[in-house]
Amino acid sequence: MSDTAYSAAAIGIAAIMTMLTRGLPYLMFGGKKKLPKIVTYLGEVLSPAIMIILVVYCLRDIKLTTFPYGLAELISVVLVVVMQLWKKNILLSILLGTACYMILIRTVF
Amino acid sequence: MKSFRFACKLIVPVLFSYIFVGLAYGILLHQAGYGAIWAFLSSVFIYAGAMQIVMISLMVCGAPLISIAIMTFFVNARHVFYGIGYIDEFKKIGGFKYPFMALTMTDETYSVLCSATYPADVDKHKTMFYVQLLCYLLWICTSTLGALIGELLTCNMDGIGFTATAFFVTVVVNQWREVDSHLPAIVGLVSALVFFFAFGTDNFILPALSMSVIVLVILKDLIATREEDTLNV
Numbered sequence: 001m002s003d004t005a006y007s008a009a010a011i012g013i014a015a016i017m018t019m020l021t022r023g024l025p026y027l028m029f030g031g032k033k034k035l036p037k038i039v040t041y042l043g044e045v046l047s048p049a050i051m052i053i054l055v056v057y058c059l060r061d062i063k064l065t066t067f068p069y070g071l072a073e074l075i076s077v078v079l080v081v082v083m084q085l086w087k088k089n090i091l092l093s094i095l096l097g098t099a100c101y102m103i104l105i106r107t108v109f
Numbered sequence: 110m111k112s113f114r115f116a117c118k119l120i121v122p123v124l125f126s127y128i129f130v131g132l133a134y135g136i137l138l139h140q141a142g143y144g145a146i147w148a149f150l151s152s153v154f155i156y157a158g159a160m161q162i163v164m165i166s167l168m169v170c171g172a173p174l175i176s177i178a179i180m181t182f183f184v185n186a187r188h189v190f191y192g193i194g195y196i197d198e199f200k201k202i203g204g205f206k207y208p209f210m211a212l213t214m215t216d217e218t219y220s221v222l223c224s225a226t227y228p229a230d231v232d233k234h235k236t237m238f239y240v241q242l243l244c245y246l247l248w249i250c251t252s253t254l255g256a257l258i259g260e261l262l263t264c265n266m267d268g269i270g271f272t273a274t275a276f277f278v279t280v281v282v283n284q285w286r287e288v289d290s291h292l293p294a295i296v297g298l299v300s301a302l303v304f305f306f307a308f309g310t311d312n313f314i315l316p317a318l319s320m321s322v323i324v325l326v327i328l329k330d331l332i333a334t335r336e337e338d339t340l341n342v
Contacts, residue, residue: 007147010168010177014161015154017181018188019212025192026199026211035197038329042322043194045332047223048284049297049321050190051277053314054216056301058274060310073274080275084282090122097275098125102268 068109076101112232116239119225122279123217125272127247130158135255141165148256152249156213160184161252183315190318191219202234213241217273224280290332296324 029039059077062070080097087093135148143165151161160181167177191214199210214222218241225240227233285294300320304313325332 006171007143007168008150009174010164010172011147011151011154013174013178014151014164014181017178018155018157018160018185021182021185021188022192022212022214023208024189026196026208029196030200030211038326039193039196041329041333042325043196045290045293045325046190046322047194048281048288048291048294049300049325050187050318051220051223051281051284052294052297053301053317053321054220054277055274055281056298056305056317057314058277060305060313073271076271077274077278080278081282084279085286090276090279090283093279094122094125094272094275097278098269098271101271101275105268 072101072104072109075104111230112235113239115228115231116236116243119221119236119240120243122276123221123244123273124247125269126217126276127244128251129266129269130273131248131251132255132259134158134162135252135257136259137162137165138252139256139259141169143168143256145253145256149249149253152252155181156245156248157181157185157188157215158248186315187216187318188214190322195222198234198237202238206238210238210241213245215244217276218244220277220280224283292328292332293321293325296328297321300324 029035035043055077059070059073062073064070076097079100080093083093083096084090131152134152135145138148138151139145151164155161155164163180163184164177167180172180192211195210195214199207202210221240222237225236227236281294285291288294297317300317301313304316304320307313308316
């Protein structure tokens with residue numbers, strides 16, 4: 001297989017598999033007139049669980065056992081939480097948190 | 110037009126993430142010897158940031174197509190869980206937009222839609238469509254641009270990816286304040302931590318999501334009764 005054909009096939013396959021993961025719940029339940037109760041329930045309660053798992057997923061590369069123990073990330077996350085509780089302004093929380101993180105990884109850690 | 114403007118406002122928190130990850134992806138692809146057309150095609154058809162970045166190294170070392178297929182499924186399997194909450198909603202949107210909405214949901218758009226509250230004068234479904242359309246187009250543009258002229262733009266942006274983490278944290282905080290039961294969030298956190306320490310950085314997200322589903326189903330009565338209680342008051 002030529003390089004171009006291989007790359008095209010690789011992208012095609014990755015595209016199909018990605019579509020499958022996104023389409024799966026719709027393929028399984030989309031055809032039904034009424035969703036099973038358990039699916040409606042999960043649709044509601046899963047979101048807070050997913051969001052917090054996504055946060056851990058974003059922080060997965062920190063090393064807790066060696067210096068700097070993920071301190072830059074943890075301090076910045078705490079700052080975002082505090083700002084969001086206090087000012088309730090998403091953009092402000094993100095900008096301050098990210099600025100704090102970018103400064104910490106350049107200076108302290 | 111109001112819905113479009115509202116959609117633009119909603120995606121502001123994820124703009125950085127799309128712009129910088131898109132550019133970074135384009136640059137990496139270019140450095141690996143692939144031209145802008147490949148960045149464009151990958152983004153149009155795959156549209157999954159983390160996977161596209163992993164794909165570069167797979168393609169460079171000529172990984173077998175079957176491993177690419179399996180790997181893509183597992184890296185992206187978290188999407189299965191996002192769809193569950195939007196089946197009815199997207200079905201109501203209907204037409205070509207139904208598959209479009211289903212197939213262009215990402216970590217970021219899921220978070221945006223989850224945390225959005227729609228004012229009375231905007232069309233909820235139109236807004237959702239614009240949110241996902243804009244993010245999709247933005248990803249295609251920035252990744253292609255990265256491959257075209259990325260190297261001209263390089264300055265030290267280390268850490269800018271933290272905007273995505275910070276956005277997810279703000280969504281968690283907002284949800285924590287709004288929901289009746291904190292159990293789902295706690296279940297998610299505990300599952301994530303348990304499997305993170307048990308399986309390590311690369312393999313924890315799927316077991317964590319699956320475990321959350323199982324525990325939430327078991328706790329159904331506890332959580333559902335609480336929600337009914339608050340509805341009855």
